[in-house]
Amino acid sequence: MPSGFAPPAAALTSLLRDIRAAADGPVPELSFTAYRDFFDTGNRVRYERLYFRRRARLAARAAQALLDPAADLGPLADTLWSVCDEYTWALPAHIHYGGDPLRCLDLFAAETAHTLAETVAGLGDRLDPRVRDRVRAEIDRRVFAPYLDEQALSWEGFGNNWEAVCGGATGMAALALLGDSAADAPRLAAMLARGRRAMDRYLAGFGDDGGCVEGVDYWVYGFGYFVYFAEGLREHTGEDLLAAPKVREIAAFPHRVALGDGAYVPFSDATERPWLPAGLLTRLAERFGTPPPQVVPSFHDDHCYRWAHLARTLAWYRPSARQAAAEPATFLPDLGWVLHRGRHTFAARGGHNGEPHNHNDLGHFVLHTHGESVLDDLGPGEYTADYFGDRRYDSLHPSARGHSVPVVDGRLQLPGRDRAAKVLRYAADAEATHFDLDLTAAYEVDGLRSLIRRFRWSPTGRLELTDEIVADRPLPIEEVFVSRRRPALSSGAADWGGLVTLSHTCPAVSLDEEVAPDLHARPDRVYRLRCAFTAPAGRSTREFRFYLA
Numbered sequence: 001m002p003s004g005f006a007p008p009a010a011a012l013t014s015l016l017r018d019i020r021a022a023a024d025g026p027v028p029e030l031s032f033t034a035y036r037d038f039f040d041t042g043n044r045v046r047y048e049r050l051y052f053r054r055r056a057r058l059a060a061r062a063a064q065a066l067l068d069p070a071a072d073l074g075p076l077a078d079t080l081w082s083v084c085d086e087y088t089w090a091l092p093a094h095i096h097y098g099g100d101p102l103r104c105l106d107l108f109a110a111e112t113a114h115t116l117a118e119t120v121a122g123l124g125d126r127l128d129p130r131v132r133d134r135v136r137a138e139i140d141r142r143v144f145a146p147y148l149d150e151q152a153l154s155w156e157g158f159g160n161n162w163e164a165v166c167g168g169a170t171g172m173a174a175l176a177l178l179g180d181s182a183a184d185a186p187r188l189a190a191m192l193a194r195g196r197r198a199m200d201r202y203l204a205g206f207g208d209d210g211g212c213v214e215g216v217d218y219w220v221y222g223f224g225y226f227v228y229f230a231e232g233l234r235e236h237t238g239e240d241l242l243a244a245p246k247v248r249e250i251a252a253f254p255h256r257v258a259l260g261d262g263a264y265v266p267f268s269d270a271t272e273r274p275w276l277p278a279g280l281l282t283r284l285a286e287r288f289g290t291p292p293p294q295v296v297p298s299f300h301d302d303h304c305y306r307w308a309h310l311a312r313t314l315a316w317y318r319p320s321a322r323q324a325a326a327e328p329a330t331f332l333p334d335l336g337w338v339l340h341r342g343r344h345t346f347a348a349r350g351g352h353n354g355e356p357h358n359h360n361d362l363g364h365f366v367l368h369t370h371g372e373s374v375l376d377d378l379g380p381g382e383y384t385a386d387y388f389g390d391r392r393y394d395s396l397h398p399s400a401r402g403h404s405v406p407v408v409d410g411r412l413q414l415p416g417r418d419r420a421a422k423v424l425r426y427a428a429d430a431e432a433t434h435f436d437l438d439l440t441a442a443y444e445v446d447g448l449r450s451l452i453r454r455f456r457w458s459p460t461g462r463l464e465l466t467d468e469i470v471a472d473r474p475l476p477i478e479e480v481f482v483s484r485r486r487p488a489l490s491s492g493a494a495d496w497g498g499l500v501t502l503s504h505t506c507p508a509v510s511l512d513e514e515v516a517p518d519l520h521a522r523p524d525r526v527y528r529l530r531c532a533f534t535a536p537a538g539r540s541t542r543e544f545r546f547y548l549a
Contacts, residue, residue, distance in 0.1 A: 055306075106155075164226040328341055
């Protein structure tokens with residue numbers, strides 16, 4: 001636990017009940033059959049379910065022991081010993097980042113070291129010294145040794161959540177185990193210096209608007225570990241990484257992209273209803289005046305059962321009735337995201353197609369009403385070897401097929417940083433939001449000179465979408481609109497359950513139904529409305545009007 005840990009807030013009674021329940025039961029085995037599964041099939045889910053069930057048991061037993069001085073430490077000692085027996089603390093999908101599986105310092109090896117370090121440091125002499133000494137030795141050889149090696153680690157230079165999580169978790173583990181030892185001061189100083197460099201690279205991955213290109217889930221992950229490490233460093237040295245000017249903007253990001261009703265824009269590999277750790281939100285509210293948490297957390301909110309989130313929620317969470325009203329309009333110029341919220345919410349995005357956790361989705365948009373994203377963003381598909389390899393865009397969720405963007409002459413948007421949308425105009429007032437994007441660079445089509453997408457959104461619930469095409473020859477165009485709700489089709493119109501209706505002038509309309517696995521390998525049923533027409537040579541426009549109930 002963080003030093004100075006006080007008894008949890010009374011409002012966390014349900015979380016404490018969850019912890020007690022999760023502490024009971026056997027620890028799943030990580031067999032060779034489970035380990036080899038990813039390498040043989042590309043499937044991540046089967047091994048990771050077992051791995052995270054083990055981490056759930058570890059986190060619950062550690063929390064219970066640290067919260068209750070009279071707790072029986074036998075089950076926790078066995079769990080610590082079992083974790084030390086694991087062939088690797090890294091996930092099989094990440095082994096290629098580290099060479100030697102034992103010393104592969106990925107996200108989860110660093111998180112495991114952090115969990116173990118704060119557990120043994122917090123328990124002190126209450127824990128059997130044979131267990132304590134073995135835990136410290138395993139942390140040293142698996143995590144501290146590669147972190148102290150001068151050789152660059154594979155994630156150094158990513159500039160995304162890996163920098164903050166790996167650097168932050170390792171740094172917090174070092175603070176827990178080495179912070180009070182004069183003999184270890186040089187090792188600690190070296191690891192903290194490496195951690196600062198990782199945090200500098202992480203912050204450099206943000207524009208001045210503070211937007212997280214990876215979406216709200218990865219904001220929670222990366223920025224959470226940045227904040228946790230920064231506060232640990234501040235306590236140890238007085239240095240305040242949160243004082244950097246950009247940090248205030250990053251802290252506000254999720255609130256700026258809230259759709260309403262507990263939903264957030266799910267661009268990239270983000271989900272629409274992410275979990276925001278209550279301890280993190282409490283600390284950010286104290287430091288920056290951002291909205292405090294409004295939901296009492298559950299132990300199972302984080303399916304990876306990360307110790308940093310749990311421990312800081314137990315230590316930092318304080319209930320608050322204060323609610324900050326969100327500004328109706330958000331424009332993040334560095335990301336190229338726009339959002340207007342009210343009774344109905346509209347969001348659209350530019351950016352480029354070479355982003356971390358990229359989707360080929362320039363010009364994509366979301367229409368949210370009555371608590372539902374009707375014109376939707378699918379978020380992440382199932383994480384597999386192919387999903388993070390050359391066949392990523394064979395998957396529906398990250399491909400252009402899974403987004404409400406045009407198909408030009410049968411060609412989808414292409415990946416790559418040079419496939420970028422240029423923001424031509426953004427303007428917002430009480431009557432309308434205007435957002436114009438040049439999407440030409442997203443396509444490689446002979447004869448396509450220009451493709452401009454113009455959004456005009458009225459807060460009363462009307463969207464006018466106009467695509468302007470300049471072509472050297474007639475070009476077949478399909479305008480695709482994606483939803484998880486099946487639309488009813490009629491002449492010149494489509495109706496998504498009375499929530500959203502569309503008026504159009506396309507001569508040919510069809511509806512595709514696809515089922516693809518979501519992030520948790522569950523079937524995700526998607527409907528793609530395809531409005532087809534031919535853009536003539538020269539300049540032409542096609543307009544679509546959406547009305548929200």
